[in-house]
Amino acid sequence: MTSSLPQLSAKTPGILRRPEAPSPGIVHLGLGNFHRAHQAVYTDAAVAANGGDWGIIGVSSRSSAIPDAMHAQDMLYTVVEISPEGSTFSVPQVHTDAFTAAGNPGRVISAIGDAATRIVSLTVTENGYNYTPATGSLNLQDPAIQHDLLHPEAPRTPIGQIVRGLQHRSRTHAEPVTILSCDNLADNGHHTRRLVREFASLLPPAEAADTLAFIDTCTSFPSSMVDRIVPATTDHYRKLVTARRGYTDRIPVPAEPFTMWIVEDNFIAGRPVWEAGGAVFSDEVAGYEQLKVRLLNGTHSLIAYLGALSGTVTIPESVSDSHIELAARSVLRSEYLPSVSVPAGVDVAAYEEQLFSRWRNTALGHRTSQVGSDGSVKLRQRIPLPALQMLDDGRMPQLLALTAAAYLSCIAPLAGFDPGPQAEAMEDPARGLLAGLAAGARSGRELAGKVLGDHHLLGEELAQRSEFLERTGEFIDIIRSAGPLAAIAEASAPSSLTAAPILQTTKGTP
Numbered sequence: 001m002t003s004s005l006p007q008l009s010a011k012t013p014g015i016l017r018r019p020e021a022p023s024p025g026i027v028h029l030g031l032g033n034f035h036r037a038h039q040a041v042y043t044d045a046a047v048a049a050n051g052g053d054w055g056i057i058g059v060s061s062r063s064s065a066i067p068d069a070m071h072a073q074d075m076l077y078t079v080v081e082i083s084p085e086g087s088t089f090s091v092p093q094v095h096t097d098a099f100t101a102a103g104n105p106g107r108v109i110s111a112i113g114d115a116a117t118r119i120v121s122l123t124v125t126e127n128g129y130n131y132t133p134a135t136g137s138l139n140l141q142d143p144a145i146q147h148d149l150l151h152p153e154a155p156r157t158p159i160g161q162i163v164r165g166l167q168h169r170s171r172t173h174a175e176p177v178t179i180l181s182c183d184n185l186a187d188n189g190h191h192t193r194r195l196v197r198e199f200a201s202l203l204p205p206a207e208a209a210d211t212l213a214f215i216d217t218c219t220s221f222p223s224s225m226v227d228r229i230v231p232a233t234t235d236h237y238r239k240l241v242t243a244r245r246g247y248t249d250r251i252p253v254p255a256e257p258f259t260m261w262i263v264e265d266n267f268i269a270g271r272p273v274w275e276a277g278g279a280v281f282s283d284e285v286a287g288y289e290q291l292k293v294r295l296l297n298g299t300h301s302l303i304a305y306l307g308a309l310s311g312t313v314t315i316p317e318s319v320s321d322s323h324i325e326l327a328a329r330s331v332l333r334s335e336y337l338p339s340v341s342v343p344a345g346v347d348v349a350a351y352e353e354q355l356f357s358r359w360r361n362t363a364l365g366h367r368t369s370q371v372g373s374d375g376s377v378k379l380r381q382r383i384p385l386p387a388l389q390m391l392d393d394g395r396m397p398q399l400l401a402l403t404a405a406a407y408l409s410c411i412a413p414l415a416g417f418d419p420g421p422q423a424e425a426m427e428d429p430a431r432g433l434l435a436g437l438a439a440g441a442r443s444g445r446e447l448a449g450k451v452l453g454d455h456h457l458l459g460e461e462l463a464q465r466s467e468f469l470e471r472t473g474e475f476i477d478i479i480r481s482a483g484p485l486a487a488i489a490e491a492s493a494p495s496s497l498t499a500a501p502i503l504q505t506t507k508g509t510p
């Protein structure tokens, strides 16, 4: 017979509960797997090493599955570190409460508004910021944002929840608070501040003035670069925990052994000693973010879309195809890297090798459909700046165009083209819109023209670059008529490729 987590934790020295739980000091929006295998682990290490009232109140946006399971398990869950060499298990002990925002909007406002809350952190995905990919501004057409502007007591969006919580603070105790984005957005601190200020400026004039004044004097928005591959939980991991640890955990989190967190040290109301868990505080977060969002996330997208179109279920399977590996190395080195201000001391060649070895971690089973989801918001962060830089230099970013083409082939296939089950399993907020555009398009060129040109899916500037739109359209047509490998061959043909030397390296790994 298996026992529940808390009972086992009392019996097994490795996961004995700390005698005193920290009081809450952090409200975290987005209680998904990533947060529970990343920030929670660093916070656990900080509290274990240094104490402090840095317990986390976890807020899940719609689903009650994780909060319910957390309550049933005494706020505990297992992080299962997976590598081909084996698995290790740990149980973070920092969550003090968990609830679902939907149905409890007032509770979100009061948690953010509580004077004891000194950090509000977010992992709500690129899609959770309700911004317009074309401009980077708050999406005022979004019904959820319109709702939040009209209903002060019941915000649904993270930006609305934060602003209403900040209003609560400014009207009551006016204690300062840090808002910490932990999502894969370039310049995520500035981006979040901009959206929060935009929302606040749309409030009735007197409220807007007070709220903006509070934001400008009593909040800070550090940027941070987060990195850890965290696949979705499956029954496999539940069974593994039961078999290896002897207890039942409904919500274990699988994660790769690698983890990295680079944070700007700009916390207006204090912070945990996250260094205890290995976090690095740096003035070069922007460079690390570029490196990660482009080399890791951007290349990851290409691997996911080409893999899905080739019928592979997982990222390790996809990247082990020599053609896809070639395309991935090429986009990373020749098209993403030149746009990155590499932080001092980072050995880019070692970083590249480390990425490929992380992607090859077969034990993780990271799915192409997971990485390929939400491309309409993710690719906006990854493709435009490097592509524009190359186009301005008179060079065609072949593999960035191929990334856009492979994405559209998966999410908005032209009539008669079947992208396969992995592509069908990808979720995307723009799927309906793009499918409608695809239905009316006769060719890849027409589709790319509508999506990238008319709808500015990759921003206004790239929408003007007809040569990029045409190349993307050509790749869509090649994928449809001859498959993804033919498109890789075309993108990699000597006449297409921009020659780039192997990377310049400096000492030290990131």
Ligand code: CS2
Pocket (backbone or CB within 6 Å): 184, 226, 227, 228, 229, 230, 296, 297, 298, 300, 301, 370, 371, 372, 378
């Ligand atoms: C992936 C990321 O889904 C994606 O777009 O690229 O989730 C990636 O696994 C993480 O950012 C790694 O830190």
